Amino acid sequence: MLKVLTLSTLFPDATRPTFGVFVERQTMGLAARGGVEVKVVAPIGLPPAPMRDAAYKALAALPARESWKGLEVWRPRFTALPIVGGAINPWVMARAIAPLLAEIRRDFAFDVIDAEFFYPDGPAAVALGRRFGVPVSIKARGADISYWGHRRGCGGQVLAAGRAAGGMLAVSGALRDEMIALGMPGDRIRVHHTGVDQSAFRPVDRAAAKAALGVSGPFVVTIGHLIPRKAQSLTIAAMAQVPGATCWIVGQGPDEAKLRAEIAALGLEGRVHLVGPKPHEALPGILAAADVMALPSASEGLANVWVEALACGTPIVVGDIGGADEVVDRAAAGRIVARGPDAVAAAIRALIAEPPAQADVAEAARRFTWERNGEALEAHLRGLVALP
Incomplete structure (x- = not known):
């Protein structure tokens, strides 16, 4: 039996x-x-109590331990200081959760720590691995390398964690190359593609899917946290050059007011809509209804929503970043474009004018399965602990 302790600050x-x-x-x-x-x-990570807004207060009220979709999950707190805390978060986190791991280990002698984001999870996991005498795997997903890996006070910790880890995973070959360029040992980095539930994310009758959403005509969707890196501003500017098309921007985040102002300035209130966050189970219906999913991000490792859109038979328009060419590997899958509104708009118009067959688009996502993902992850972790 392989016993895995998954450590992740990214978890629902x-x-x-x-x-x-x-x-x-x-x-x-x-x-x-x-x-x-x-x-x-x-x-x-929580700021000191006097600095907590409503969202932080809701996080503080979460149970310390619960069953989450069949998984036993602990949610320990650590103090995260806004603005200045980034460089010390791994140390603070490791110190705060070490007693919990000691308690867990009494009944669950975990063989390996599986850290699911490189910062602050990676450096904390390495410290905890040393403390408990178990190997550590760290997975890189994109911004944890492209942003945290270059940030003063944090980048050195990212590199040191990568060099100390027993093994690493990268969501794309391009991200693996970036990790190697930082100085991490390439022989310990395995490309580990994401999966997609292809029973949920699948092609359906597009006209019927649009009708279910109350949409008609050409339909463009962009999904992601409302932050500059996700480049919703580019998609909004591009929509000014795609007459007659409706665009839904799905997500929430600090850029919401700015994006609303941009929509108003371009006179697009009737066609471009900020629809807020949607539960993950609602995404198949939205993506299957769309003619195009546009996400011209500034950086990505390999975005899950790229693969989810393709599995629904919806082509994508993305920038030449990360693992884009590992996903858009055929014409039916969409377009990789320069990151500017003219190029994004031209790609959207082309895909609306001559839509590829949904089945051909979905075929590009066929190899991205959770079964393959799980099999590769188990093999990787077993290799670290030398279990058969």
């Missing part, structure tokens, strides 16, 4: 049901495999 909870849902799904897939037992520790 009752207040944020879509936060890190890809980690949740991967962990559920691993736990479902015969011969594997998994426990989850999902630390929550």
Whole structure:
């Protein structure tokens, strides 16, 4: 029996049901495999009590331990200081959760720590691995390398964690190359593609799917946290050049007011809509209804929503970033474009004018399964602990 302690600051909870849902799904897939037992520790960083807004107060009220979709999950708190705390978060987190891991270990002698994000999870996991004498795996997902890996006070910790880890995972070959360029040992980095539930994310009658959403005509969707890196501003500017098309921007985040102002300035209020966050189970219906999913992000490792859109038969428009060419590997899958409104608009118009067959688009996602993801993850972790 392989006993895995999954450590992830990216994990859903009752207040944020879509936060890190890809980690949740991967962990559920691993736990479902015969011969594997998994426990989850999902630390929550909180500022000091006087600095907590309503969202932080809701996080503070979450149970310290619960059963989450069949997984046993602990949610220990650690103090995260806004603005200045980034460089010390790994140390603070490791110190705060070490007693919990000692308690868990009395009944669950975990063989390996599986850290699901490189910062602050990775450096904390390495410290905890040393303390408990177990190997550590760290998974890189994108911004944890492209942002935290270059940030002063944090980048050195990212590199040191990568060099100390028994093994690493990268969501794309491009991200693996970036990790190697930082100085991490390439022989310990395995490309580990995401999966998609192809029973839920699948092609359906597009006209009927649009009608269910109250949409008609050309339909463009962009899904992601409302932050500059996700480049919703580019998609909004592009929509000014796609006459007659409706666009839904799905997500929430600090850029909401700015994006509303941009929509108003371009006179697009009747066609471009900020629809807020949607539960993950609602995404198949939205993506299957769309003619195009546009996400011209500034950086990505390999975005789950790229693969989810393709599995629904919806082509994507993305920038030449991360693992884009590992997903858009055929014409039917969509377009990789320069990150500017003109190029994004031209790609959207082309895909609306000559839509590829939904079945051909979905074929591009066929290899991205949770079964393959779980099998590869188990093999990787068993290799670290030398279990058969």
